[in-house]
Amino acid sequence: MIDQQVSLRGGAARLPVRPRTGRYLVLAAVFVCAACGLVYELELVALASYLIGDSVTQASVVLSVMVFAMGIGSLLAKRLRNRAAVGFGLIEAALALVGGFSALVLYASFAWFGESRYALVGFSLTIGVLIGAEIPLLMTLIQRVDRQDAGGAVADLFAADYVGALVGGLAFPFLLLPMLGQLTGALLTGAVNAAAGGALVLWVFRRDVTPRARWLLIAANVTVIAVLATAALLADDFERAARRAVYGDQVRVAVQTDVQEVVLTGAGRSSLDLYLDGRLRVSSRDEYRYHEALVHPAMNGTRTRVLILGGGDGLAAREVLRYPDVRSVTLVELDPAVTRLARTDHALSALNAHALDDPRVTTVTGDAFTWLRTARGRYDVVISDLPDPGISASTKLYSAEFYGLIAEALAPDGRLAVHAGPPVGRPRTYWTVDASMRAAGLRPRPYRISGRQSGFAAGPDRAKEGAGGDRGWGFLLAGTAATPTLGLAPDAPALRSLSVPGLLDAGRRAEAGRLSGLAPSTLVHPRYWEGR
DSSP: OOHHHHHTTTTSSOSSSOHHHHHHHHHHHHHHHHHOOOOHHHHHHHHHHHHHHHHHHHHHHHHHHHHHHHHHHHHGGGGGGGGGHHHHHHHHHHHHHHHHHHHHHHHHHHHHOOHHHHHHHHHHHHHHHHHHHHHHHHHHHHHHHHHOOOOHHHHHHHHHHHHHHHHHHHHHHHHHHHHHHHHHHHHHHHHHHHHHHHIIIIIGGGGSHHHHHHHHHHHHHHHHHHHHHHHHTTHHHHHHHHHHHHSSSEEEEEEOOSEEEEESSSTTTTTTEEEEEEEEEEETTTTTHHHHHGGGGGGGSSSSSEEEETTTTTTHHHTTTTSSOOOEEEEESSOOOHHHHHHHHHHHHHHHGGGSSSTEEEEEEEEEEHHHHTTOOOEEEEEEEOOOOOSSSTTGGGSHHHHHHHHHHHEEEEEEEEEOTTTTHHHHHHHHHHHHHHTTEEEEEEEEEOOOOTOOBTTTTHHHHHOOOOOEEEEEEESSOOOOOOOTTOOOOOSOOHHHHHHHHHHHHHTOOOSSSSSOOOOSSSOSSSOO
């Protein structure tokens, strides 16, 4: 049976090495190609999550499309089995080119066209087809190198493939992403991919390919590696040009941290914008409206000890510290780069009035959910200044379990203020936050104010979104014993945008849009499904 299989594939290969050594070389190529393939996959998921948001949806799209495409690729590869060596070499060159450039093209489509979903699906489909075509061809090659039963060949092949995937999966977050970044990391992976595929065919199987095919493979691989290397040399220039297209011409700080991309634009505190992963989080032109509405209603009562979850920009802390009877403020921020910028950047520190340098403020680097599980003591006020709720890393920070932890950390008459997203633009999300707080035993009161919605994506349409996409901010003020009254403390400082009549009207407007009967969002059943 094996002899029949081998003869169908054109007989045993004429190798420059012993068959066992040739088999190990094929398995080594499988290992490298599998590692590169998983890097492409993870790079698409990560970049799509940064640019589009909603990491669960983006991961589902990439993985499902790629797995489907791999099946298509496996079927198409049947036509190449009689020329397995040449076919494999050309497929690896194509995969190296497409996978290597996938991050660059995805970022370019976002920067200049404001839309990268179609590019994401296209690359997932193409890369999946090429990866799927590898296995049948490699199966043919390994059986031509060293005669063994089909079961043993499959076992060896998949063992090398899975171990390579493990190495690629670990190399991406711990080596490529922090050291090289998305663009250069993908380009380098493509070069390695092309080199591994080309070396296997042009050395181990060089006697099985015609001179014309050999020169074709050499030209293809040299061209691919040269193009990838040129792109890597120009990656910094491309990134600067794309960043200008996304954020404008006044980018002052651009940092890729372990958590997110942090970008500051604007020459001073009057024109400062802070973007996190391509989404506007702070605009100095109207941030005071947001932070006054978030903080001051919760400060109506005892406020000796205050906890701020998120808010690493220091702006919520600025508003809290306007009350002289506040004795301590604990600020829990996931990304230390944000709090570092809030202290050291001249424009941002001026905007937050150097709040993080106040001796009453203690900053803690950590995940708010994890930190609350071990928190000691009770707080009079908790301010939740976190990213918009969505099917993403922020989901657990808007879950019933999270609000249960906050309820335990609140003093008996304590208050919690939560930024819950735009109630007009995403009403189901907003009222799901309300339902989740109620499920945790809190008693929330809704209110919303007008203003430019934070969180819109940067890009070519950012001016249109900022001016015409005004959907306002939505908040919830909650207590444990009773529903708090919307109002301001008698000794509240002078505010630019907020008044008691305005707050009462904000509460009525929010209540008028109430959606009833929504289920709470939990860790095992997140319900924030509306688009960002």
